[in-house]
Amino acid sequence: MEGIRKKNAISKSKLIFMVLLTVLLLIQLARPEKNTTATPAGKAFVDTFKVGEQVNAILAVSCYDCHSNNTNYPWYSEIQPMAWLMEKHILDGKEKLNFDDLPPYGSRRLNSKFTQITKQIEQDKMPLNSYLWLHEGARLRMEDKKLLIDYFNSLADNE
Numbered sequence: 345m346e347g348i349r350k351k352n353a354i355s356k357s358k359l360i361f362m363v364l365l366t367v368l369l370l371i372q373l374a375r376p377e378k379n380t381t382a383t384p385a386g387k388a389f390v391d392t393f394k395v396g397e398q399v400n401a402i403l404a405v406s407c408y409d410c411h412s413n414n415t416n417y418p419w420y421s422e423i424q425p426m427a428w429l430m431e432k433h434i435l436d437g438k439e440k441l442n443f444d445d446l447p448p449y450g451s452r453r454l455n456s457k458f459t460q461i462t463k464q465i466e467q468d469k470m471p472l473n474s475y476l477w478l479h480e481g482a483r484l485r486m487e488d489k490k491l492l493i494d495y496f497n498s499l500a501d502n503e
């Protein structure tokens with residue numbers, strides 16, 4: 345009796361392991377659509393708002409992955425469940441702010457976006473912490489924050 349029970353216990357944990365492994369393998373088949381739409385030449389945020397090279401470089405490293413139509417996908421984005429987590433961040437991020445959508449906005453809407461941006465930066469809310477774990481280089485330094493805040497404040501003044 346004892347022997348049989350022990351045997352059952354082992355095969356149960358083996359079974360759970362096999363099921364988990366199968367699920368892990370099966371979810372690899374899911375391929376979320378990639379966020380890579382070419383922006384027409386001259387229509388990007390960087391062209392319309394005469395973004396300086398320095399500011400654009402900071403935005404490219406720290407913000408565009410989740411707030412533009414073009415995400416720079418790392419190798420692990422091919423692995424589930426990372427691909428899903430990333431897709432969720434990109435969809436949620438773009439819903440709140442998509443730099444590529446800004447050019448045709450009216451001045452009131454633009455101003456409200458610029459104010460939101462400076463607020464998020466001042467409060468150290470962006471880039472998201474979970475993103476910084478894997479993208480240490482995207483963390484904004486003091487001087488980056490100052491450059492971005494000055495730039496978006498100057499845009500808000502002009503609108």
Ligand code: HEC
Nearest residue numbers: 406407409410433436437440441460461464470471472475
């Ligand atoms: C890893 C993805 C990611 C990165 C990188 C990122 N964001 Fe976000 N951002 C989000 C998500 C998701 C939301 C919506 C949910 C939230 O507010 O937490 C958001 C929301 C926002 C909002 C709207 C906040 C509000 O008032 O509702 C602003 C503004 C913003 N981000 C600016 C930035 C700026 C500026 C950068 C670069 C310095 C940046 N984000 C980098 C994912 C990201």
